[in-house]
Amino acid sequence: MALQTARRSALVDQVIGQLRAQIAAGEWAVGERIPTEPELVALLGVGRNTVREGVRALAHAGLLEIRQGSGTFVRGASELAGAVRRRVADCHSREALEVRRALELEAVRLAASRRTDADLAAIRQALARREEAWAVGDVETWVDADVRLHQFIVEAAHNTLLRDLYFDLGDAIRHAMQADFGEHLTEEAYIDHSRLVAAIADGDADTAVREALEYLDEQTAHD
Numbered sequence: 001m002a003l004q005t006a007r008r009s010a011l012v013d014q015v016i017g018q019l020r021a022q023i024a025a026g027e028w029a030v031g032e033r034i035p036t037e038p039e040l041v042a043l044l045g046v047g048r049n050t051v052r053e054g055v056r057a058l059a060h061a062g063l064l065e066i067r068q069g070s071g072t073f074v075r076g077a078s079e080l081a082g083a084v085r086r087r088v089a090d091c092h093s094r095e096a097l098e099v100r101r102a103l104e105l106e107a108v109r110l111a112a113s114r115r116t117d118a119d120l121a122a123i124r125q126a127l128a129r130r131e132e133a134w135a136v137g138d139v140e141t142w143v144d145a146d147v148r149l150h151q152f153i154v155e156a157a158h159n160t161l162l163r164d165l166y167f168d169l170g171d172a173i174r175h176a177m178q179a180d181f182g183e184h185l186t187e188e189a190y191i192d193h194s195r196l197v198a199a200i201a202d203g204d205a206d207t208a209v210r211e212a213l214e215y216l217d218e219q220t221a222h223d
Contacts, residue, residue, distance in 0.1 A: 011046050011047075011050045012050055012053045012054050012057070014044075014046070015040075015044055015046060015050055015051060015053075015054030015055075016054045016057055016058060018044060019034075019040075019054060019055070019058055019063075019064075020058065020063065020078075023058075023063055023074055023077060023078075024077060024078060026077075028074045029074065030074050030075070030076065030077060030167055031073060031074065032073065032074050033070075033071045033072065033073050033074075034064070034071070034072050034073070034074060036071065037051055037052065037055075040055075055072055059072070059075075062075060062076050063075060063076050063077075063078070076164075076168060077164050077167075078164065096169055097216075099169060100166070100169050100216070101216040101217075103154070103162060103165060103166045103169070104150065104153075104154070104166070104212055104216060105209055105212055105213065105216070106157070106162065107153060107154040107156075107157040107159075107162060107166065108153060108157075108196065108199075108200065108205075108208040108209055108211075108212045109157075109205045109208065109209050110156075110157035110158070110159060110162075111153050111154070111156035111157045111200050111208070112199060112200050112202075112203050112204060112205035112208045113203060113205060114156065114157060114158045115156040115200055115201075116156070119152070119155065119156035120156070120200070120201055122152045122155075123149065123152045123153055123156065123197055123200065124197060124201075126145060126148050126149040126152050127149055127193060127194065127197050129141075129145040129148075129149075130142060130145040130146050130149050130193070132145075133145050134190065149193065151166070151167060153196075153200065154166045154167070156200065191215045191218075193211075193215075195207070195211050196208060196211040196212060199211060
């Protein structure tokens with residue numbers, strides 16, 4: 001019995017290690033659903049109970065989120081990311097915005113010097129979606145598009161730790177924005193990001209930081 005228990009424990013650890021590695025490598029992005037339990041059984045070559053224990057352990061660690069009836073989703077890219085996400089959920093929105101300000105200012109500065117053509121294409125596409133949502137007054141779609149725009153800019157900084165920390169602020173940022181806008185987009189609340197994107201495209205870090213400072217300071221002051 002002891003031998004069977006030890007073997008079972010070793011298999012669970014193996015599953016945890018494999019799933020953790022795949023999440024860290026970006027095979028399943030944050031917010032994406034991982035394969036179903038039967039698919040994981042086939043993929044990992046272990047039994048259902050072993051897969052279930054491994055998934056539960058990673059959910060407890062904050063990497064995965066089990067949603068009854070919907071599946072299991074990636075919640076963080078690492079245990080650190082999961083811990084940060086839980087901490088952000090408990091803090092005041094102003095604190096999240098202040099931390100966002102610190103991370104985002106460094107991100108836009110780095111993005112201006114490190115962005116690739118692929119980064120720039122993703123940023124411009126996100127900006128276009130953001131403008132389209134604003135034009136039709138779709139608050140939820142606009143908030144999602146705005147958050148994704150900033151995430152693409154942060155990704156263009158090519159600093160994985162900065163990216164993971166910033167992404168874990170996403171829920172708090174989205175909540176604060178939706179609270180600010182309510183059910184309607186108003187003209188006085190519009191913030192133009194075209195100059196920020198242009199500065200990143202031109203490799204102009206000083207202008208990119210200046211543009212980011214303008215909207216970040218305004219948002220922090222209004223919270």
